[in-house]
Amino acid sequence: MSYLHARLLRKRNMLIVRSFIILLLSCIAFKLACCFSSSISSLKALPLVGHLEFEDVHHASKDFGNRYQLLPLAVLHPKSVSDIASAIRHIWTMGPHSQLTVAARGRGHSLEGQAQTRHGIVIHMESLQAQKLQVHSAGGPAPYVDASGGELWINILHETLKYGLAPKSWTDYLHLTVGGTLSNAGISGQAFRHGPQISNVHQLEIVTGKGEILNCSERQNSDLFHGVLGGLGQFGIITRARIALEPAPTMVKWMRVLYLDFSAFARDQERLIAADNKFDYIEGFVIINRTGLLNSWRLTFTPEDPSEASQFKSDGRTLYCLEVAKYFKLDNKDIINQEVKESLSELSYISSTLFSSEVTYEEFLDRVHVSEIKLRSKGQWEVPHPWLNLLVPRSTMNEFAKGVFGNILTDTSNGPVIVYPVNKSKWDNRTSAVTPEEEVFYLVAILTSAVPGKERVEEILKRNQRILEFSEEAGVGLKQYLPHYTTRQEWRSHFGGKWEEFVRRKSRYDPLGMLAPGQRIFDKAVASYS
Template sequence: MVRVSVVCCLKLLLLLALGGVTMHVPDAGELAPLGPLRLDGHLSFHDVAAAARDFGNRCSMMPAAVLHPGSVADVAAAVRRVFQLGERSPLTVAARGHGHSLLGQSQAAGGIVVRMESLGGIGARMRVVHAGEGGGRASAYVDAPGGALWINVLHETLKHGLAPKSWTDYLHLTVGGTLSNAGVSGQAFRQGPQVSNVNQLEIVTGRGDVVTCSPEENSDLFYGALGGLGQFGIITRARIALEPAPKMVRWIRVLYSDFASFTEDQEALISTAKTFDYIEGFVIINRTGILNNWRTSFKPQDPVQASHFQSDGKVLYCLEMTKNFDPDEADIMEQEVGVLLSRLRYIQSTLFHTDVTYLEFLDRVHSSELKLRAQGLWEVPHPWLNLLIPRSSIHRFAREVFGKILKDSNNGPILLYPVNRSKWDNRTSVVIPDEEIFYLVGFLSSAPSGSGHGSVEHAVTLNDKIVDFCDKAGVGMKQYLAPYTTQQQWKAHFGARWETFERRKHMYDPLAILAPGQRIFPKASLPMSS
């Protein structure tokens, strides 16, 4: 056990004074009550700069201290003490997973950042329960710490021949982090997002209470926390639904030059019972020799035809699909894939595929990360824009954005693929378009240079033009991982659901202690623009 001394509190004051934080600095009287805290882990002050950075690499809000919890009780004790300090204290608490937020959402200026990975390292206990165990439950599940990385959850469940049903494209994110947003990838059209595949949560509320919740128990908090942007509590454990894991994946890519055929084929695939297991699409703008990027890992169906394909600088649309299989059923998989492909209208010379293990496919983005890190291109600003576009507006959106606004590539992938609203649980806090089919469109830009085409300013200008068009044209767009900075913007985002969201905030975090970096609710003692 470690006692947080008054000396630490004085050090906290010194760090605040030297850190250039433009906010009210807590005085000794405000911080002294932290002194008696007993922790299994510890508070640290040497790593506050690291906790003030994230993947977006566009803002830095220095916390006063970082909590490395040794137990869930540590998280609860820290939040409870800040709550007990009352409205006059400026202290806030932010849960930080792998720091993959885009605009400081996991930061806490002058507050306490909880390093959730301390609770979810490789050695953290996970419990896998098979179908039929645990009181006759019909499905298998894993109990995982909120700070566990999804890649480690996958490694653990694969030992049992099982895997979670729904994923994000990047697995080096924490369980609590993605469940606080939605968790979307190419499986969402059939399994729903990750928030639709959770059976139970353990949450530390803004009062410091540890609450177990599920659809049957404390259901209001359960659904509020899923997609709740960390506003109602810190997710410290989640019970995640599992399914049998395949051993292999047939990974397929094809190209389209016609947007209508591209979207119609995607919509047909996600609306068919017998279809692929993963479906995503992306947009390729003014890139020549695009197939050369695939030749090292994908093989063409017809090498001769593929060698003659030229993109000629046109906008192309890539459809990416997978079919899961076990080696002893490869023949069946081949037949099923052949039937599905025969119904699609892609450019015949651009059919490429490869066979990889299930683990290799799910962890595919990490391989790209390692290459980018080696080139010094990972820790650059990432001015991403993620939109949810109703099906009825997607063609109008594409004509304006891909035909006019984006004259050139925007230094990063552009995702575009449809999902089914019926697979999203409308009781969660996630806000989505009000149509059965809507598209996730992600502009995943990097800004490696300080000026010109590769700058943050250039990417943000393009993003602003896209959002401005959506607003003026009445596209019905909703932002995912929204970068809003005023409560008025958030009210517009939630629309008719704002009242429920606000009620839950007052109930579970009445002093607005949690997740200040989302900029939704001001700490009771601090002003906020609206």
């Protein structure tokens, strides 16, 4: 065979193979198109109290992170829990021959497309808000509120305050849904005392990946109860929650002080979370490269010593702000002021940097919403948010701070960097939430926004990756909060000793892997095409 003949033969064979691949892909695409067309037709025939939207679905293809956009086939606006169960049960009966997946969406505050799906249904959970909040303030051992999984925490606050009550644990931002925060953990400055929100739930109503509606608690369907809390939406959709309440204060004494040294800052934070009744809320944040008077963090706070405070300049140094709050009612204001004064006297902050404010309890809890309104007015709210949320062990927190704050992270003018410790004893290890093993660990939330004219998304993502790589090389042993990974091995490493149980629960409660595909943990079970 001549060289030319052999070359022509190879070229012919390549063309045949290429044609076969194109034909195969075309067949698969055709079958998928037929499959989705058939799926849409069958979904349209579902008897629902609410309705399925097939045209105006673009709003469900984006989230707060503003980086991923996956267009769903349909958006379900449920008016009852049975609507959700019917839709899921319908897909379940279709078996692995269906490509359809299901993503529950609250306020769309996800960062990495976790509440999105390209091949399926997005459930608009806020449609369930029509189910009235029910506050139970008497007749039992402790007060509680029954809330829809699509209810906003801000609405729960407003309703429970009518009875002089409020939930014990919060997130910093209250315009989030109950189901959304309970599927992660729900953390704020009260977590050192009360634990995360998932530690303050008595009962859940859940729709599983088979379309079953189950009531769950520590005594009833306890495996699913603990699995769903912090379970990233993998085992079921939270449609109702019974949340613990406590007597609500009326006012809050809110204070901020500054430190030059991270070790002193962390030492005081840890001392406060270990103490009884010093403060009701303890957080902190990092201030980097902010030259001049620190008006940006003072807001409407009043300095304890105006003349000294006016002389203080940051000079671009890395500073650490301790933020604490004490709740009270007006009739014991004098006693609270004395207690606060004594507690502050034990701390080692810069004496000229004590600022305080008194606000209502509602104003304090909804404080982030004020910032949201300002950012929206400037067009800086709906920008990409490549945030990085980490849980760092106490034993390596100083090393993390030394390597990251002021080094890898050299500016905080485009978003806060929140840092505060919590007690692991307040977390229930039976839930799916993953934390470091140490008794005290820190939340580090690097909340940088990609505002036009400043840092680009790519630059922020590269810096986030540098922080993760540094932590890996230094053996920091951190865990991601609101985790995002791209491989099964990364997820296995994240869950560690909880991985096998996580897989078992997935197999039991969502065998087809249809729920929460945006988390990218499991693949949808799909029959192969021949």
